[in-house]
Amino acid sequence: MKDARKIKDLLYEQVARIGKVFSSPKRLELIELLCQGEKTVETLAREASISVKLTSSHLRELRMAQLVETERQGKNILYRLANRSVADLWVQMHTLAEDRLVELQLALQKIATRPDDLIASDRDSLIKAARKGEVVVLDVRPSEEYLNAHLPFARSIPLEELRQRLSELPKDRSVVAYCRGPYCLMAADAVALLKDEGFTAFHLREGVAEWAISK
Amino acid sequence: MKDARKIKDLLYEQVARIGKVFSSPKRLELIELLCQGEKTVETLAREASISVKLTSSHLRELRMAQLVETERQGKNILYRLANRSVADLWVQMHTLAEDRLVELQLALQKIATRPDDLIASDRDSLIKAARKGEVVVLDVRPSEEYLNAHLPFARSIPLEELRQRLSELPKDRSVVAYCRGPYCLMAADAVALLKDEGFTAFHLREGVAEWAISK
DNA sequence: TAATCATTCCAGCAAACACTAGAATGATAA
């Protein structure tokens, strides 16, 4: 009887190790970044706006829970998610959070400059329209992330280059911009810029990881 | 720019609220229990072997993250998961843990008295065999949990009553026992008892929640 | 009214955690 208690505690403790990794905001941000593809510590630190040392220690937690893998490439060390299911768990967790937490829903509403900028993601019809060329699906993430994975029929113009490359986009058709996911501000910025310049632009909340999981 | 940081931090902080709930072993145990159906605080405390007061405070965390709902029923208060996706997240998290953490794999191996007691869950063929009556699928959880939900064609004999009710089971066919899930010891105990008594018995690792999610 | 179920508040304790800073270490490339 006492033994049964002990072994049960041990089991739940192990699962809780995974939960602990997902209980820190900064680690979640790193996970989301790693969902976009492998990255060096420096890149992760810069994109998450934290020190390299702190990044390193958060990555250590991820490593100890076996959720990431590393690979040396020259002077740099590349981190990547160990598994598709790590990204899936992140998506499922933030989806549940969005479903349950009113505070999160409110905060998310502030991101889209206007609610009508948001496009309801009807996966099939968006693909169909993109295939026919009726809309332009625009990936505004850094180009390495686009190269790693992107939505079907998407074109890449990183947010930084968008202003200079406006001429590549059509004014007679809709542009649907997306970025890393619902917590990334790049697509919203892109849509604001595009609308300013007279384009018809919409904001797709989903990123590649969310898209991959949606049924 | 500074604003973008702040709003991002806010978003990840909200998701981390969910992660925090899943980062305590005792809370995970409570979640697993709640996956079996609604329960009173007293029941949860007894089944998780912790004090009512501690149970109450863990349930408070679950409530504040909007992951459970409560309903007064007479003198008791019933807790239930707010949503199917809470159970799904628990299953997905412990599945990932089992996939990544060697320590967990080792600990799980100790549960099954013998590894060959475990049956590989080939969902379709098990259902087919159960429908034909070639095997008896046996639910050894308390009967309220069976009544709340159970596997197709499963019969209910709670572990506590099993010894007295052995005559209800056939000796010429296999018995496949299951309980709450991989971290529950009841099915393993049942299999050990049945084999002792000359039955052909196997242990199905999955519980109802795992079964519901498996593709 | 008294008994039961559950929550809450108080206080306290030990442990863990997030973050920062300084200094040392190791591995690699030029």
Place this chain on the structure above:
DNA sequence: TTATCATTCTAGTGTTTGCTGGAATGATTA
């Protein structure tokens, strides 16, 4: 060798957490 990328150690700080115990409170039933 020197510079770069990354980790590690030490050390400190302030916060949060899990758990315990005692006492009070509320809601419901009998």
